[in-house]
Amino acid sequence: MAVSFADAIALFENTLTGKGQAGPDLDGAGKLGPLVVTKLKQLHRIGWIEFATLPSDEVGEVANGRLRISQAFNHDVVAVALIAVHEAAHAVIPWKDTEYYVDGEVRCRRLEISFYEELLAARRLPAQGRQARELEKQKELAKKDQLIDFVLSMKQYADQVKPRWIKRTIREQRWRGLGNRWPSSKRLFVHVLAGELPVPDAEMILEILHSSLDKPLEFTSILPLKDHDPDMIRIRKALATGGLMAKPEARRRLEQVEKRSGRSLGLPVSVR
């Protein structure tokens, strides 16, 4: 017999995360947990939580307001609760535009992980090893504030990243700042910033590259491997035309990056 959604909701409602004594906040609206409990109950009351046949790589989704959970989990109340909490959080977090898509995903995962940690302490694990392993990995990343890097390593989220979001993220040192970013995130940031219109922010691109100065091996992950790669040409052009040469400090940093990375970055493309 398939598990009851009421049981799954009750499981969450009775945790500290569900009661709002643990887990992430929703800006200006207090803890996310209780808001998700309310949403889950609302959806359940009108029959809008259901099992569905989803693609094998999807565990759940919110579509047209309905929360759908993969049929594959219908005998596991712990798994269903974890999925339902994550998806209902999506329905609670307002997305003003695509820029919030990535932040929202991180927040949903933090809520799910907070819930998972309590389940773990109570020795109630999801039956499928894969789901537990996935959550275990994300739990460790969340501790290091690198859940964002994990999210950005997925194409559907990477595709949503805009220059404005990157610059704010760096300026506000979110998730412990640039020094805590995976090289793959830095690569994405540099790639997106180099394509910014009308004028790329050369200093911001330089700041990202400079943050790897003590880890020169990272440059092979951040920069395209070939000098004639269109992406590399764009990056070089952004740096060359960004007025960095006129600023002694910026110029010095660019020289440092060139030296450590072993790549030519500062001169106009036409000279090469």
Ligand SMILES: [Zn+2]
């Ligand atoms: Zn999600």
